[in-house]
Amino acid sequence: MDTKFFTPNQIDQAAQAIRKGELIAFPTETVYGLGADATNEAAVKKVYLAKGRPSDNPLIVHIDSLERVIPFVDNFSGKMAKLAEHFWPGPLTMVLPVKKGSISASVTGGLSTAGFRMPNNTVTRQLIAKAGVPIVGPSANSSGKPSPTTASHVYHDLNGKIEGILDDGPATVGLESTVIDLSGDIPLILRPGVITKSQIEAVVGKVEYDQHLVKESETPKSPGMKYKHYSPDVEVQMIDAKKENWQEAIRYAKNQNKLIGLIADASILKRFQTQVDATYSLGEEHQMDQAMQHLFAGLRALDEKVPQLDIVYVQTFSEEESGLAYMNRLKKAAAQNFF
Missing domain, CATH: 3.40.50.11030 (Threonylcarbamoyl-AMP synthase, C-terminal domain)
Structure with a gap:
């Protein structure tokens, strides 16, 4: 199988592939993501296989609207709603408690939380809307390698392993989103990004960095916390x-x-x-x-x-x-x- 390139004018074709359980890489302002229907467990498992990704490394769920979060999260209000108002769409991922049984363990890594993000890329939000489902979206690269910021980077790593790549030019931010865990009393930044601690504190008050070292036997709440990342061969x-x-x-x-x-x-x-x-x-x-x-x-x-x-x-x-x-x-x- 030779991986196809889709232009922004071919979003309908890319969305149809998502609905069929295929994998489509998609653009965001941070890096390119590897998309699959988050409600289709077989499709989600294909993501891990294509990337060579450990199965206990949870996936971030990408949405096009706040309404898309409601089926999965109890009481989307308070700090969650404030951060969404200020930073969505944008490069902020919120780790939230999810309703029991609402989302596959293949997405959460078996945890009771999941990460959600609304990307600041119109093409991808249209893709999600046309697919009619939230899509998981880890970086669209071979696991452990530098994240892809162009469609050609994706093609280099995943040609023949995925159905297609929705090409919308180079990513403008270039580093993955800030990840903040809102499942506890004090918000914890699990992964730093372009949205900074001081910016978040200006909206919701005290925020801390997660300082604990993830153990070998522990499932991380966010990508980038446990396994080797971003490493070229040289x-x-x-x-x-x-x-x-x-x-x-x-x-x-x-x-x-x-x-x-x-x-x-x-x-x-x-x-x-x-x-x-x-x-x-x-x-x-x-x-x-x-x-x-x-x-x-x-x-x-x-x-x-x-x-x-x-x-x-x-x-x-x-x-x-x-x-x-x-x-x-x-x-x-x-x-x-x-x-």
Whole structure:
């Protein structure tokens, strides 16, 4: 089977495939998701198979309207409603208690909670509306690899494994949504994203980060908490923004006869691009939104298009506000390794 590409004018065809239990990758403002009918257990299981995803890693349910949440969640009000009013549609996932038996254990990982998000992408909300069902949507990539921010990234990983890809151009945010758990007394951020802790606290008051380490025997409440994520095949090392030791790192790699890739902003590339074998720009200097948008694309580009590289050095940023989301993904891609 060769995976098909659908344009925004072919949403009806993509929605029909969803209704038939097929898998359709779809665009969002964050990354491309791998869509299946969330109410069809057989279809949901296909998602895990296509990605090679562990079965205890829960899936986020994507919706087109608040009405689509009601069948699954008791008493959608209070902090849930306030956050939805301020941030939906948008890159915020809310982990909510679900009605017993309302949603498959294949979606929740066997938990009594599920994550819900309304993406800020008109094409995908139309897809959900035309399909008439909520759709699960983990990132549309091979499990553990950098998340896809373009339709071509999806095709690279999943061609022949899924029915089609609904192409609406590159993702504008580039990192997955912020995930907040509202099932307890105090809201907990399970995964940082472009919507920050301070922005959420301005709406609902005190919020904390989930600090506990998920055990091997434990089912995580959110993707990105337990398993290896975002890792290309090539070795990735971080260059500490405070040390600015690019020259030392390049010299060391050259002494080891290694071919070097560099992912950094335009000012750093201007200084060092002639000394390395491949580069990818994170955008202009000090532009965090551009760096987030280009991180996964850069990791994929150097890993897939320059396969002979031995090491890729990547620029770090301060772990404040949205920089925390960038560093959360980069640290996992680099297995926590700084040069």
